[in-house]
Amino acid sequence: MNFKAHLEGIEVFEKVAKAAEKLNVEAFVVGGYVRDLILERDKKSKKDIDFTCVGSGIALAKEVAESYEEHVPLSVFKNFGTAMIKLDDWELEFVGARKESYRSESRKPIVEDGTLQEDLERRDFTINAMAISLNKENYGELLDPLGGLNDIKRKIIRTPLDPNVTFSDDPLRMMRAVRFASQLNFDIDADTFYALTQNASRLKIISKERIIDELNKILLEPKPSYGFKLLFAGKLLHEFFPEMVDLQGVDSVDDKSHKDNFYHTLQVLDNVSQMSDDLWLRWAAVLHDIAKPATKRFNSKVGWTFHGHEDKGAKMTPGIFRRLKLPMDDRMKFVQKLVRLHLRPIALVKDEVTDSALRRLLFDAGDDIDSLMKLCRADVTSKNNRRVKRYLDNFDKVEKKLLEVEEKDQVRNFQPPVSxxxxxxxxxxxxxxxxxxxxxxxxxxxxxxxxxxxxxxxxxxxxxxxxxxxxxxxxxxxxxxxx
Structure with a gap:
C-alpha cells in the first residue's frame, strides 16, 4: 500500500522529507494519522501528525521550522527528546526512534535510541504501530511489520508485543484499548483482553486525571455503553469507580426482583447520547441512580424500593467528582442538580398536575429544565414499547404545560421581586x-x-x-x- 499521491498534496510532508534528506536521517509518519488515513476517518485529530526519525527528532523539527520563511512556533522538550511545531491547522510532533523499558513501581521509562522496528514495537496497539516512509527510495510506502493493517481489516485491538508487558509498562494503555474499541467499534483481541483483566490493578499507579481523560472520551462516543461494558468486564471500572460497579446485579425475594441498575444506567446513557453531545448531561445519566444500592430496601407489600435515592445521589456527587478529579465548579453543580431533580418530571405526567407543581419545577431547574427533560425521557427504558410510548407522550404534555406556565408566570430562574x-x-x-x-x-x-x-x-x-x-x-x- 502506497500513499505517495496523498502525501504530495500536502506541503508539510514535503518539508519534513527535504529536512530529513538534508540531515541524512530516515523519517516516517507514524501513529494515529496513519491509522485514520487507512480507515478514511475525517476527524479533526487528523491534523495532529507524529513524525519519527532514526536520529534526533529535535534536530529534524528545528530544520523543518527553519524551512519556513515566516516564523514558526517551535517547542523543544529536551528531557523527552521531542519537539513540536504548531502551524495554522497542524500540530506536528517529532521524536527520534527509541526503545523503552520500565520499572514495575514507576511509569517513568528508561529511554534509549532504537530502530524504527523497536520504535513501533513500543507503541500501544498494532493499529497505531504503522509508518509511512518519507524517504526518497520508498516515499509513501506503508511499513507494517506488526500486522496493524490486517488488524484494522479484522477490527481488532491488539498489542504489538506480549500484552502483559505492554500493560504492565504503561497501565493507561488498558483504558486506551477500551477507548479505541469504543471509538472505532472494534473488538479487543482475546489474549489482549485477558491480559487487561490480569493487570487491572496496575491502574493504581496512574493519576486520576489521565484515567478520567480517557473515560470522558469514552463517554463522548455515540454509544458509550460499549466502552463501559468493556471497562466492567475487564475489571478496570472496579479500580476507580466502585460506586458504578455496585449498581450491577439483581436481588430477588419471594419472586420479587428489581432491574439491574448498572445496565439500566448504560441504557439511559445511550439514550441521552442520542439527544445530546453534552459531556455533563452524560455524566448526569451515569450518576442519576448512583445511590440506589445505598437506598435499596425490600418491602413485602411493594417489593424493592429506592426511596430518596435522588437526594442521596445528589449528596454523593461532589465526593465522586472530587475523587475522580472532575471539575468542582458549575459543571459539577449542573450534574448534582439533575441527579436531585431527575424524578420530579416523572411525577408530573398525570393530567391533573397543578400549575403550582410546574412553577416549582421551573423555579428549581431554572435554565437546566431542557437538559432535565432530556434526562427524564432517557430514563424511560421499559421493554414494554407501549408503556414507553405512553410515558413519552405524557412528557410531551408536561413540556407543553411547562411552556404555558413559563410564558404566563415567568418563574424560570426568577429572583423574588422584593429583595x-x-x-x-x-x-x-x-x-x-x-x-x-x-x-x-x-x-x-x-x-x-x-x-x-x-x-x-x-x-x-x-x-x-x-x-x-x-x-x-x-x-x-x-x-x-x-x-
Missing part, C-alpha cells in the same frame, strides 16, 4: 430571621399562584405580611408624644 435589602430599609430592620421569613412567604405565594410574579403585587403582599408580624414602614411609625 431582603428593600425589606430591611422599608421596616428599619437589620439582617435577621424575620427578613428571610418575609422573602420566603412572598416566593411561596408566587409559586403557589396566589399572586403574580410582579413587583407591585409582591410589595403589596410584603406590607400585608409585615403588618401581621407587627411591623410598620419607617415613614408610618407613630410619633411619640412629649409631656
Amino acid at each position: 431582603g435589602e428593600e425589606i430591611m430599609q422599608t421596616f428599619g430592620l437589620s439582617p435577621s430571621k424575620i427578613v428571610g421569613e418575609i422573602k420566603e412567604e412572598i416566593k411561596e405565594a408566587i409559586l403557589e399562584g396566589k399572586i403574580q410574579n410582579k413587583p407591585e403585587k409582591a410589595r403589596a403582599l410584603m406590607f400585608e405580611i409585615a403588618k401581621s408580624k407587627g411591623l410598620f414602614p419607617i415613614n408610618e411609625l407613630p410619633k411619640s408624644s412629649s409631656k
Whole structure:
C-alpha cells in the first residue's frame, strides 16, 4: 500500500522529507494519522501528525521550522527528546526512534535510541504501530511489520508485543484499548483482553486525571455503553469507580426482583447520547441512580424500593467528582442538580398536575429544565414499547404545560421581586430571621399562584405580611408624644 499521491498534496510532508534528506536521517509518519488515513476517518485529530526519525527528532523539527520563511512556533522538550511545531491547522510532533523499558513501581521509562522496528514495537496497539516512509527510495510506502493493517481489516485491538508487558509498562494503555474499541467499534483481541483483566490493578499507579481523560472520551462516543461494558468486564471500572460497579446485579425475594441498575444506567446513557453531545448531561445519566444500592430496601407489600435515592445521589456527587478529579465548579453543580431533580418530571405526567407543581419545577431547574427533560425521557427504558410510548407522550404534555406556565408566570430562574435589602430599609430592620421569613412567604405565594410574579403585587403582599408580624414602614411609625 502506497500513499505517495496523498502525501504530495500536502506541503508539510514535503518539508519534513527535504529536512530529513538534508540531515541524512530516515523519517516516517507514524501513529494515529496513519491509522485514520487507512480507515478514511475525517476527524479533526487528523491534523495532529507524529513524525519519527532514526536520529534526533529535535534536530529534524528545528530544520523543518527553519524551512519556513515566516516564523514558526517551535517547542523543544529536551528531557523527552521531542519537539513540536504548531502551524495554522497542524500540530506536528517529532521524536527520534527509541526503545523503552520500565520499572514495575514507576511509569517513568528508561529511554534509549532504537530502530524504527523497536520504535513501533513500543507503541500501544498494532493499529497505531504503522509508518509511512518519507524517504526518497520508498516515499509513501506503508511499513507494517506488526500486522496493524490486517488488524484494522479484522477490527481488532491488539498489542504489538506480549500484552502483559505492554500493560504492565504503561497501565493507561488498558483504558486506551477500551477507548479505541469504543471509538472505532472494534473488538479487543482475546489474549489482549485477558491480559487487561490480569493487570487491572496496575491502574493504581496512574493519576486520576489521565484515567478520567480517557473515560470522558469514552463517554463522548455515540454509544458509550460499549466502552463501559468493556471497562466492567475487564475489571478496570472496579479500580476507580466502585460506586458504578455496585449498581450491577439483581436481588430477588419471594419472586420479587428489581432491574439491574448498572445496565439500566448504560441504557439511559445511550439514550441521552442520542439527544445530546453534552459531556455533563452524560455524566448526569451515569450518576442519576448512583445511590440506589445505598437506598435499596425490600418491602413485602411493594417489593424493592429506592426511596430518596435522588437526594442521596445528589449528596454523593461532589465526593465522586472530587475523587475522580472532575471539575468542582458549575459543571459539577449542573450534574448534582439533575441527579436531585431527575424524578420530579416523572411525577408530573398525570393530567391533573397543578400549575403550582410546574412553577416549582421551573423555579428549581431554572435554565437546566431542557437538559432535565432530556434526562427524564432517557430514563424511560421499559421493554414494554407501549408503556414507553405512553410515558413519552405524557412528557410531551408536561413540556407543553411547562411552556404555558413559563410564558404566563415567568418563574424560570426568577429572583423574588422584593429583595431582603428593600425589606430591611422599608421596616428599619437589620439582617435577621424575620427578613428571610418575609422573602420566603412572598416566593411561596408566587409559586403557589396566589399572586403574580410582579413587583407591585409582591410589595403589596410584603406590607400585608409585615403588618401581621407587627411591623410598620419607617415613614408610618407613630410619633411619640412629649409631656
